[in-house]
Amino acid sequence: MSPNCVASPPPQVLSGCAIIVRGQPRGGPPPERQINLSNIRAGAMARRAAQSQPDAKDTPDEPWAFQAREFLRKKLIGKEVCFNVEIKTALGREYGMVYLGRDTTGENLAESLVNEGLATVRREGIRGNNPDQVRLCEMEDQSKASRKGMWSEGGGAHTIRDMKYVIENPRHFVDAMHQKPPDGLETPEAYAAEAKFFTESRLLQRDVQIIMESCPNQIILGTIMHPNGNITELLLKEGFARCVDWSMAVYTGGAEQLRAAEKSAKERRVRIWKDYVAPTANIDLKDRQFVAKVMQVINADAIVVKMNSGENKTVHLSSIRPPRIEGENKDKDKRFRPLYDIPYMFEAREFMRKKLIGKKVQSDVSFSHVGFSSFSSVCRNIAEALVSKGLATIIRYRQDDDQRSSHYDELLAAEARAIKNGKGLHSKKEVPIHRVADISGETQKAKQFLPFLQRAGRSEAVVEYVFSGSRLKLYMPKETCLITFLLAGIDCPRGSRNTPGGVQTADPFSNDALVFTRDLVLQREVSALGGSVSSLSSRRSSQALCVLVLWSTRRSALVLKGLLVWANYEEKPVEEVVQMKEEKERVANYKAAYVTEISDSMHFYAQDVETGAQLESLMETMRAEIAAQPPVEGSYAPRRGDFCIATFADGEWYRARLEKVESPSKVHVFYIDYGNREVVSAVRLAAMPPAFSTRVLPAQATEYTFAFIQVPQDDDIRAEVVDSLVRDIQNTQCLLNVEYAGATCPHVSLQFGDTKDDVGLGLVKEGMVMVDVRKEKHLAKMVNEYLTGQESAKSARLNIWRYGDFRADDADEFGYRR
Numbered sequence: 001m002s003p004n005c006v007a008s009p010p011p012q013v014l015s016g017c018a019i020i021v022r023g024q025p026r027g028g029p030p031p032e033r034q035i036n037l038s039n040i041r042a043g044a045m046a047r048r049a050a051q052s053q054p055d056a057k058d059t060p061d062e063p064w065a066f067q068a069r070e071f072l073r074k075k076l077i078g079k080e081v082c083f084n085v086e087i088k089t090a091l092g093r094e095y096g097m098v099y100l101g102r103d104t105t106g107e108n109l110a111e112s113l114v115n116e117g118l119a120t121v122r123r124e125g126i127r128g129n130n131p132d133q134v135r136l137c138e139m140e141d142q143s144k145a146s147r148k149g150m151w152s153e154g155g156g157a158h159t160i161r162d163m164k165y166v167i168e169n170p171r172h173f174v175d176a177m178h179q180k181p182p183d184g185l186e187t188p189e190a191y192a193a194e195a196k197f198f199t200e201s202r203l204l205q206r207d208v209q210i211i212m213e214s215c216p217n218q219i220i221l222g223t224i225m226h227p228n229g230n231i232t233e234l235l236l237k238e239g240f241a242r243c244v245d246w247s248m249a250v251y252t253g254g255a256e257q258l259r260a261a262e263k264s265a266k267e268r269r270v271r272i273w274k275d276y277v278a279p280t281a282n283i284d285l286k287d288r289q290f291v292a293k294v295m296q297v298i299n300a301d302a303i304v305v306k307m308n309s310g311e312n313k314t315v316h317l318s319s320i321r322p323p324r325i326e327g328e329n330k331d332k333d334k335r336f337r338p339l340y341d342i343p344y345m346f347e348a349r350e351f352m353r354k355k356l357i358g359k360k361v362q363s364d365v366s367f368s369h370v371g372f373s374s375f376s377s378v379c380r381n382i383a384e385a386l387v388s389k390g391l392a393t394i395i396r397y398r399q400d401d402d403q404r405s406s407h408y409d410e411l412l413a414a415e416a417r418a419i420k421n422g423k424g425l426h427s428k429k430e431v432p433i434h435r436v437a438d439i440s441g442e443t444q445k446a447k448q449f450l451p452f453l454q455r456a457g458r459s460e461a462v463v464e465y466v467f468s469g470s471r472l473k474l475y476m477p478k479e480t481c482l483i484t485f486l487l488a489g490i491d492c493p494r495g496s497r498n499t500p501g502g503v504q505t506a507d508p509f510s511n512d513a514l515v516f517t518r519d520l521v522l523q524r525e526v527s528a529l530g531g532s533v534s535s536l537s538s539r540r541s542s543q544a545l546c547v548l549v550l551w552s553t554r555r556s557a558l559v560l561k562g563l564l565v566w567a568n569y570e571e572k573p574v575e576e577v578v579q580m581k582e583e584k585e586r587v588a589n590y591k592a593a594y595v596t597e598i599s600d601s602m603h604f605y606a607q608d609v610e611t612g613a614q615l616e617s618l619m620e621t622m623r624a625e626i627a628a629q630p631p632v633e634g635s636y637a638p639r640r641g642d643f644c645i646a647t648f649a650d651g652e653w654y655r656a657r658l659e660k661v662e663s664p665s666k667v668h669v670f671y672i673d674y675g676n677r678e679v680v681s682a683v684r685l686a687a688m689p690p691a692f693s694t695r696v697l698p699a700q701a702t703e704y705t706f707a708f709i710q711v712p713q714d715d716d717i718r719a720e721v722v723d724s725l726v727r728d729i730q731n732t733q734c735l736l737n738v739e740y741a742g743a744t745c746p747h748v749s750l751q752f753g754d755t756k757d758d759v760g761l762g763l764v765k766e767g768m769v770m771v772d773v774r775k776e777k778h779l780a781k782m783v784n785e786y787l788t789g790q791e792s793a794k795s796a797r798l799n800i801w802r803y804g805d806f807r808a809d810d811a812d813e814f815g816y817r818r
Contacts, residue, residue, distance in 0.1 A: 010076045012204055016042025016068025016119055017110075019076060019098065021083060029193045037110045038086050038095035039136055040119040042068040043150075046163045058165065063156030064149055068118035072109065075100065077205050082106060097132070114139045117149020170215045194271070195240040203231055214250035221247055236261035239271030255409035289364050294356040296522055299338075300348035300392050301383075303356065305363070306519070315363055317383040319405035320392040323348055323425060343431035344424055348391035353462075355382060357523050360806065364406060381407050388414040390424020440473060440484035452479065458527045466522050468495055469513025474528060485528070492517075586778045590735040590751060596701055597675035598725050602711050602718065603745060605675025605701040606736060615673060615700050619654075622692045626653055631686035638667050638682050643694060646671070647684045655688060655699075672699035706760045707739035707747035708779075708786045710772045717800060721768050728752075729759060739779065749782070765789040767798030 012020040017037040023030045043065030049056035082103050085096040100106040113119035114136055121136045144151045209225040224231050235241040236258055243255075243262050251258065266273045292305035295312065300322030305313050323344040339346055361382075384407060386392045394415045397404050405411060419426045439445040453459060456478075464482065465473040469492030473484050493507035495514060592609035599605075607615070622645070636644065638661050646656040646669050660668035664682040671678070672694070705711075712718040735751040750759040763769045764786050771786045794801040 010081060012200075013069055013073040013076060015045050016065060016072055016113060019072065019081075021081065021098075025197070029197045033094065035083055035085070035098060036093060036095045037098060037113070037119075039122050039133055040110045040114060041122055042113065042119040045069060046161060048163075048165045058163065060163065061160045064118055064159050066161055067149070067159055068113060071113065071116065071118055073205050075107075075109065075112070111136065111139055115143060115148075117143040117146075117151050120150070170220055195235065198238065198240055199231060199235070202226065202228070202234070211252070213252060214247075221250060223251070223253060233257060233261045237264050239265040239268075239273050242272065255413075259409065289362065291360060291362050293360050294358065295519060297349055297352040297356060300345065300352060300386060303352065305361070317386070317392075317405075319395050319397075319408055319411055320383050320387060321395050322392055337436075340434040340436045344391055346434050347424070347432065348386060351386060351389060351391055352382070353523050355385070381410065383407070384410050384414045387411055388418055388423075390418040390422075390426050393425060435480060436475070437481040439481055446483070449479075449481065449483070453528075461526055461528045463521045463524055463526060466514065466518040468492055468510065469517045472517070472521070474526075476528075586739075586782065588737055590737045592733055592753070593736040594733050595729045595731065595750075598722055598730055599675075600718070600722055602709075602722060602725070603703055603705045604725070604729075605703055606734070607673070607700045608702075609733060611697075611700060614697055618692055618697050622655075622689065623653055625689065625691075626686075633683050636682065636685050636687055638664075638685055643672070643688050644669075644685050645688050645692075646678075646680060646686075648678070653686075655692065655694075656685075657699075658685075671701070673701050675701035675703065703745040704736070704748045704750075705742060705745055706763075707749050708772050708774065708783060709760050709763065710770045712769060712800070717768070720799075721763060724763070724766075724768065725759075734759070739782070740774070740776070761786060761789050765793055767793035767796070767801045770800070 010019045010021050014020065014034070017040055019035055020032055021035055022032050043062030044059070045065050046061040047059040049058045079100060080102055081098055082101060083096050083098040084104070085094045087095040089095075097104075098109045100109070110119070114121060121133075121140045123137065143149065147153065150156055203224060203226065206226065211223040211225060213221045213223060215221065230253065232241075236243065243258050265271070266276045269276055290307065292307050292313065292315075294303055295306050296304040298304065298314070301317045301320050303315055303317075305315055307313055323342050325338075325342045339349060383392070383405065387394065394408075394411050395404075418424060422428060437445070439449055459476055460478065461474045461476050463472055464475045467473070467484075470487040470490055471484070471492075472487075473482060475482055492513040493510035495510040496506035497504050593606040594609055594612065595604055595606045597605040626645070638644070638658050640658055640661055642658045644656055644658060645653045648654055648671070654671050655673055656669040656671050658667060659670050659677070662668070666679055667682055667685065668677065668679055669685070670676075712721060729750070729752070733753040735753060735756065737749050737751075738746045739749055740747050751757060752759065760769075764771055771783070771790045773787070774783055793799070794805060797804070800806075
């Protein structure tokens, strides 16, 4: 820079009489130099004592020093200046005059400071023939006369800051200032010269807002907000910085914005990302995202899916780690079974199985490494759901390792929630123990177990493994055992196996039978009927097998598939005798009913409006009699099934029935006139007076359920439907018509009392439930109306249809029950 030159906006004001000026950048960061204002002196700023000198003390501000520095900072930051150097000492210190603007006609900063009483004139070096120096002395005299700045009364003690360089309790400080924007200054983190210049030119000594985020390990984390934007996002977008996982978890602005800014820099390959190679660069575009059907859950982080081409593919959930055992297996004599012996492994597998088996899902590949990918089920990342339940943990990567899930931040947040709530692996409770007996290879145990199966009739089970088309391994959750069984009444072709004489060749179609059975029932919930136990001969490998009949949703499909074996067999036609049954007409006899309670299973209780006055009269009389002769507290001994009276939360007495007695402090009651349930103490119960028994007035709450509607199996969806019903019809008068009988209660259609609109049809049109198609001819008109509403919701992609028709692969042979 020349003796008289124009500089870029000063990046820093050191004090009231010293600034840093910067030239124009040419191929790198611009040169910097310190200019001290000549002929004047401002107070010295506070300075922290050197940490290497324990006896040294902090130096406080001189009076009006900080005000002088702030005066210059607000004048100069962001503006160009012109300066000339008058004196340069042997040590390299430069003294000169600084003007605002591009030439010397601008405001003289030294004169402005003296005029405001923020600096004194160095009179020892004044020469009478220098008009600029004479003018400074005149201005100082005027400032003294006007009592400005340091010439005011009081000596300026009030201008000295109480500086604190160490915060005794940083955590308390951050909590007190959390997300509050106090004024402050920020010294940028220097990654490199270019990054330092980028940050300095935008932040240094500017008025900014600081949002306090957190304080881990005595380090204060926050966000700097400038009127022109967030410097964090700008640094990432320009390739000056990279995301840090440990601090992004506390970033309240949203990790997605930071990841998006970093991704933009990576795609443009700017600065630190100039040699960046995306983890999916070696994967074909068509393979980065695909839809497939889940056929098997291997463990908590791996599944087998069936592609549209029919090929099976193993997919691993990226960035998560399934439960694993800590230390060595202590019981060396016991055969180690990871599924049952590793804590929470069985719970994790069951969570995945119930959520995914037989479902069509979408897989988004995050990186390719022996088939690892990020996997999403419908609208919810299944890995995130698994972690939020505490059934898996997150893998920590090196900062420069990009081979991770594309939803890594959501996974970290889910794990933090699980740790905070003490779920699963993060719980302090005792780990669950699964004592599962494997009786598949022991004849004596199988014979002892057979009577239990025979007495139980049909038993619920899960198919754990498929050996062949008709030979499977079954897990019985109620009996907590594993059994090997054969399908009764059929014999499938046998596969190849090792025998003492060598390898026996597989029968024709054996692999087709194995694949068919595996796709149909593997890891599905089935019902099994016990038959007999036999010790098979050596040609079938000597072991005990429970011969069972498997009742899945399409039991006959196994036999029908056997037509491959009988390809040339001609079956004689069988004449079917169809019995004609006269269908009755639908009767629409709506009656007024008052809905009092809606259960989580979408059943509801309603009172007949015609008998409402009788109930009110009975309640008033009963309460008056109890008030006149109150029962003795604790005199009533509750027994299951008894009718009694109970005090509700409002303090009033109601008629009730005892459903369960756990202890005197936990008695489950059902209020027979309103349909709600509660767990109360026995002291809140009393015997029902005979004058108010159900013989005088029957229970007024009748249980119903909606006709032509399937109750959603998903807990979250069903909860949304129940919430909607509670808002719309609970404690309101509606019109009710019984459509057909059910196993536990009548199925009815319900109309709003004022608009006469069908409540169930409204749920269907809003896409909250699916239609239960009835085959009765007299209900065909109603069913068609409901189906039309369902198609309308499906076309509009409302609620459960937001991702289209998810029932595409839910055919009967895959276990979907309509």
